[in-house]
Amino acid sequence: MGGATLTPMATPAKRPTIRQIAEETGLSVTAVSYALRGERMSAATIERVQAKAAELGYIADPVARALRGGRTGTVGLLVGSLADFWQQTLAHAIQRELRSHGLHTLLADADGNPAEELALAQRLAAQRVDGLIVAPVGPAGGSWVELAAHLPTVTVAGQLAGAEVVGEVAFDQTTGVGEVLRHLHALGHERIAVLSWAVGASPDRPSERAVSEQAAILGLQCEIVPCAYSLDGSRPLALEVLSREDRPTAIFCLSDSIAYGVLHGCRELGLRVPEDISIVGFDDHPLSRLVDPPLTSVNWSVDRAARSAVGFLVDHLAGQADERRIVIAPTLAVRASSGPVT
Amino acid sequence: MGGATLTPMATPAKRPTIRQIAEETGLSVTAVSYALRGERMSAATIERVQAKAAELGYIADPVARALRGGRTGTVGLLVGSLADFWQQTLAHAIQRELRSHGLHTLLADADGNPAEELALAQRLAAQRVDGLIVAPVGPAGGSWVELAAHLPTVTVAGQLAGAEVVGEVAFDQTTGVGEVLRHLHALGHERIAVLSWAVGASPDRPSERAVSEQAAILGLQCEIVPCAYSLDGSRPLALEVLSREDRPTAIFCLSDSIAYGVLHGCRELGLRVPEDISIVGFDDHPLSRLVDPPLTSVNWSVDRAARSAVGFLVDHLAGQADERRIVIAPTLAVRASSGPVT
DNA sequence: GACAAAATGTGAAACGATAAACTGAACCGT
DNA sequence: ACGGTTCAGTTTATCGTTTCACATTTTGTC
Numbered sequence: 001m002g003g004a005t006l007t008p009m010a011t012p013a014k015r016p017t018i019r020q021i022a023e024e025t026g027l028s029v030t031a032v033s034y035a036l037r038g039e040r041m042s043a044a045t046i047e048r049v050q051a052k053a054a055e056l057g058y059i060a061d062p063v064a065r066a067l068r069g070g071r072t073g074t075v076g077l078l079v080g081s082l083a084d085f086w087q088q089t090l091a092h093a094i095q096r097e098l099r100s101h102g103l104h105t106l107l108a109d110a111d112g113n114p115a116e117e118l119a120l121a122q123r124l125a126a127q128r129v130d131g132l133i134v135a136p137v138g139p140a141g142g143s144w145v146e147l148a149a150h151l152p153t154v155t156v157a158g159q160l161a162g163a164e165v166v167g168e169v170a171f172d173q174t175t176g177v178g179e180v181l182r183h184l185h186a187l188g189h190e191r192i193a194v195l196s197w198a199v200g201a202s203p204d205r206p207s208e209r210a211v212s213e214q215a216a217i218l219g220l221q222c223e224i225v226p227c228a229y230s231l232d233g234s235r236p237l238a239l240e241v242l243s244r245e246d247r248p249t250a251i252f253c254l255s256d257s258i259a260y261g262v263l264h265g266c267r268e269l270g271l272r273v274p275e276d277i278s279i280v281g282f283d284d285h286p287l288s289r290l291v292d293p294p295l296t297s298v299n300w301s302v303d304r305a306a307r308s309a310v311g312f313l314v315d316h317l318a319g320q321a322d323e324r325r326i327v328i329a330p331t332l333a334v335r336a337s338s339g340p341v342t
Numbered sequence: 343m344g345g346a347t348l349t350p351m352a353t354p355a356k357r358p359t360i361r362q363i364a365e366e367t368g369l370s371v372t373a374v375s376y377a378l379r380g381e382r383m384s385a386a387t388i389e390r391v392q393a394k395a396a397e398l399g400y401i402a403d404p405v406a407r408a409l410r411g412g413r414t415g416t417v418g419l420l421v422g423s424l425a426d427f428w429q430q431t432l433a434h435a436i437q438r439e440l441r442s443h444g445l446h447t448l449l450a451d452a453d454g455n456p457a458e459e460l461a462l463a464q465r466l467a468a469q470r471v472d473g474l475i476v477a478p479v480g481p482a483g484g485s486w487v488e489l490a491a492h493l494p495t496v497t498v499a500g501q502l503a504g505a506e507v508v509g510e511v512a513f514d515q516t517t518g519v520g521e522v523l524r525h526l527h528a529l530g531h532e533r534i535a536v537l538s539w540a541v542g543a544s545p546d547r548p549s550e551r552a553v554s555e556q557a558a559i560l561g562l563q564c565e566i567v568p569c570a571y572s573l574d575g576s577r578p579l580a581l582e583v584l585s586r587e588d589r590p591t592a593i594f595c596l597s598d599s600i601a602y603g604v605l606h607g608c609r610e611l612g613l614r615v616p617e618d619i620s621i622v623g624f625d626d627h628p629l630s631r632l633v634d635p636p637l638t639s640v641n642w643s644v645d646r647a648a649r650s651a652v653g654f655l656v657d658h659l660a661g662q663a664d665e666r667r668i669v670i671a672p673t674l675a676v677r678a679s680s681g682p683v684t
Numbered sequence: 685g686a687c688a689a690a691a692t693g694t695g696a697a698a699c700g701a702t703a704a705a706c707t708g709a710a711c712c713g714t
Numbered sequence: 715a716c717g718g719t720t721c722a723g724t725t726t727a728t729c730g731t732t733t734c735a736c737a738t739t740t741t742g743t744c
Contacts, residue, residue, distance in 0.1 A: 041722065067701080
């Protein structure tokens with residue numbers, strides 16, 4: 001941009017460089033570089049250099065390293081939408097797991113927008129992240145394929161169709177959805193509204209497909225309603241659905257965040273859960289057992305997912321190419337928010 | 343680390359560089375650099391260069407820029423603990439706000455550890471973030487002062503004592519705590535346990551000090567109990583406190599996350615809230631109104647905090663030095679989890 | 685039309701670290 | 715005593731971009 005000259009940045013902080021160490025030890029820069037990593041040089045030199053480095057409080061400059069082309073020790077974490085409580089939990093778990101491997105996290109939030117998602121991934125690549133962990137929002141396009149070919153990528157809870165990934169943590173959506181629908185069916189529900197994430201024209205979301213399939217099998221009448229993520233986003237829609245005269249007897253939300261908004265809506269309208277309407281969530285956020293009423297939801301082990309995702313990536317970076325796919329099995333946590341039709 | 347040779351990284355993806363543009367336009371690298379930013383060069387040249395750049399899909403390499411010393415467009419976000427639900431919310435809000443200013447987020451989680459916090463801040467500085475937004479865990483040490491002097495820093499919900507920051511989003515802890523204690527006092531509570539974040543020897547946390555002060559004023563008997571963050575972390579402690587024979591009549595948790603754990607504990611022990619014991623939280627997570635019973639808590643506007651924090655930083659980076667401090671006023675949200683002593 | 689002042693462009697030196705290729709030694713077995 | 719390995723270093727080039735100093739043109743003014 002044009003823009004007037006910006007203020008000089010705060011004094012650029014003169015951190016000690018490899019060169020300073022070189023001068024103070026009388027060695028060449030290269031020698032120091034090797035010694036710091038404990039390679040090649042004689043034990044005595046290594047000792048001397050590392051002592052000096054410690055003395056100066058030297059930390060290798062990750063930026064210079066990145067430019068040169070080595071590892072950066074940073075992993076890009078791209079989540080579909082941080083407005084979703086469960087994805088916040090997932091992001092946290094992955095971040096923590098990465099850190100336990102000494103890796104840093106560059107976090108990006110696609111905010112439910114597939115196009116944005118790709119742009120962010122490219123930006124992360126430009127930042128020279130060593131790898132990418134993606135909880136995808138939409139299906140992959142051509143650029144994703146190319147990107148993933150260059151950058152080790154692990155998907156969590158979603159696919160990047162066509163792109164070659166180094167690891168995949170899949171959630172068994174079919175079973176998860178099936179359990180919910182069977183549960184509701186067993187309770188006598190027949191007209192069910194399914195609130196799904198509204199995402200720009202992404203018709204083939206696995207969970208939605210699973211809903212259609214399973215609904216057909218059970219003979220249920222499921223209407224899929226696209227819905228904004230987040231508490232505040234889903235409430236208005238929930239109010240609309242709940243106010244219909246042919247109100248469904250159950251609402252199945254494809255995310256707990258959405259379910260919370262619906263619970264809120266029920267409360268506002270004075271509807272009793274589960275007497276007047278049953279609510280089921282998806283993903284089982286830790287707080288779902290504490291809300292009122294406790295929310296029936298489909299649980300996937302976040303810790304396991306995070307551990308696997310990071311493990312896949314770390315293994316790949318270490319040159320091992322072991323198992324690269326895991327399917328996380330769902331557990332239906334039946335709580336008080338779902339009950340028989342009355 | 344010795345370590346065997348690592349596998350060659352996935353093909354390093356040949357992104358177009360400034361040099362390529364130079365060659366294809368017959369200009370010098372320097373000329374292209376200027377033209378891309380619309381400086382110096384003639385209008386015709388600028389046009390030509392930018393057209394070529396667009397054609398090649400050129401994106402300036404943020405790493406090279408960072409090394410050279412310019413802006414990186416990335417801001418470090420350092421939170422005290424992402425295990426805390428409210429801080430997840432805060433982090434999300436700040437991240438979103440940064441993005442709306444075209445800035446990227448490098449997220450780091452101190453995990454409740456002040457020493458770690460400093461190390462991470464240094465790492466972020468080494469990554470050449472343009473600025474730092476910190477939700478501090480502990481008081482600042484000497485290195486913080488130095489760091490903040492070099493790197494524009496904004497604090498949110500906490501101070502870095504002694505360090506010169508470019509902006510500060512303060513929460514009025516004294517008032518917040520005061521309102522809670524007055525509320526409980528009015529309900530007849532006299533013996534109150536205060537669950538605070540357990541943080542390595544940080545005796546002078548503002549909120550804790552506020553508790554002592556206000557308790558003294560009201561003549562309340564407040565015992566401050568250090569407690570782990572997070573749902574699972576606080577539950578065991580909650581069980582201990584709740585099982586005492588001289589159980590307090592109210593528990594004031596200095597974070598909603600802790601309060602959730604306590605609610606959970608109460609449920610396990612069959613204690614009724616608020617009949618048997620009153621629970622009050624702090625920070626007012628969006629879900630606090632949905633838990634059972636709805637949690638009385640102290641609300642600070644997260645959006646306002648995020649907007650201010652990012653605004654301060656952006657203004658500073660733009661060379662303006664306007665208002666640099668805001669105090670967010672608390673609102674006590676009285677809900678069903680607190681009631682009169684019975 | 686002369687001379688200063690802009691305007692437009694170029695080359696080289698950074699920024700900090702690393703890898704490849706090269707230089708002397710010391711050391712090896714025969 | 716002779717080639718051949720290792721060892722322990724050093725030189726040099728490189729990653730992609732920006733900026734300083736300088737060279738060349740164009741423009742403006744009297």
